[in-house]
Amino acid sequence: MFAGFKGVGWTFRLARGVGCGLARDGYAQGMAGHELDTNDPIELFGEWMREAERSEPNDANAVALATATADGVPSVRMVLMKQVDAKGFCFFTNAESEKGMQILENPRAAMCFHWKTLRRQVRVAGPVVELPAANVDEYFHSRSRRSQMGAAVSEQSRPLGSREELEARLARFSEEHPDVVPRPEYWRGYCMRAERMEFWMDGMDRLHDRFLFVAGADGWTMQRLYP
Numbered sequence: 001m002f003a004g005f006k007g008v009g010w011t012f013r014l015a016r017g018v019g020c021g022l023a024r025d026g027y028a029q030g031m032a033g034h035e036l037d038t039n040d041p042i043e044l045f046g047e048w049m050r051e052a053e054r055s056e057p058n059d060a061n062a063v064a065l066a067t068a069t070a071d072g073v074p075s076v077r078m079v080l081m082k083q084v085d086a087k088g089f090c091f092f093t094n095a096e097s098e099k100g101m102q103i104l105e106n107p108r109a110a111m112c113f114h115w116k117t118l119r120r121q122v123r124v125a126g127p128v129v130e131l132p133a134a135n136v137d138e139y140f141h142s143r144s145r146r147s148q149m150g151a152a153v154s155e156q157s158r159p160l161g162s163r164e165e166l167e168a169r170l171a172r173f174s175e176e177h178p179d180v181v182p183r184p185e186y187w188r189g190y191c192m193r194a195e196r197m198e199f200w201m202d203g204m205d206r207l208h209d210r211f212l213f214v215a216g217a218d219g220w221t222m223q224r225l226y227p
């Protein structure tokens with residue numbers, strides 16, 4: 001389930017004139033000036049993600065994740081988006097970190113993907129729910145022993161006296177758990193269900209293309225926006 005992006009969890013079809021980067025008069029190959037021919041932004045996201053996996057030097061699934069306190073003070077950081085399906089855009093983190101605490105008190109988030117080489121951006125926003133423990137266990141134990149231990153010994157986002165303290169903690173933990181690394185209860189998975197998705201493509205002279213999808217009772221509606 002969490003084996004990566006290729007062929008996992010979702011399918012897509014080519015959005016003619018978007019995924020293909022078809023040129024139009026006055027525009028360079030791959031630049032803006034296109035129409036969308038899909039009503040399914042998740043499918044389109046899958047297409048763009050696959051192209052990003054081919055074009056970006058690393059971590060095409062890296063995404064800026066914005067959360068906020070209950071009274072609306074925002075914060076943002078990068079995470080790795082590990083799965084996209086009907087539940088939403090999923091990532092894993094420490095529930096006691098700053099972002100974890102903010103999701104607890106205000107379970108909404110926004111994400112922004114930026115693929116530099118493709119000159120594309122995707123923004124997504126919606127409510128956040130936790131993944132079932134079984135899914136989190138599966139993902140946690142699919143990672144290397146060192147990654148599991150690193151997650152287990154980190155009191156993410158809280159003050160740390162020194163690098164030595166962290167490394168001593170890791171060494172002690174490794175001795176105490178020579179075989180299976182138990183998933184710490186605070187290591188969780190979260191999924192943000194997409195209510196709004198905006199696809200942005202770079203254009204010449206600031207004439208970028210923007211397509212906003214909004215989820216409604218009858219499915220998605222799509223609207224072109226001024227750049």
Ligand SMILES: Cc1cc2nc3c(=O)[nH]c(=O)nc-3n(C[C@H](O)[C@H](O)[C@H](O)COP(=O)(O)O)c2cc1C
Nearest residue numbers: 059062077078079080092093094097098099100157
């Ligand atoms: C490319 C990249 C990917 C990252 N992926 C994750 C991730 O998947 N989960 C995570 O907890 N932190 C990840 N981090 C670290 C976070 O950006 C952040 O430092 C950490 O989660 C603490 O954030 P917080 O204090 O806002 O909760 C990543 C950082 C980078 C630069």
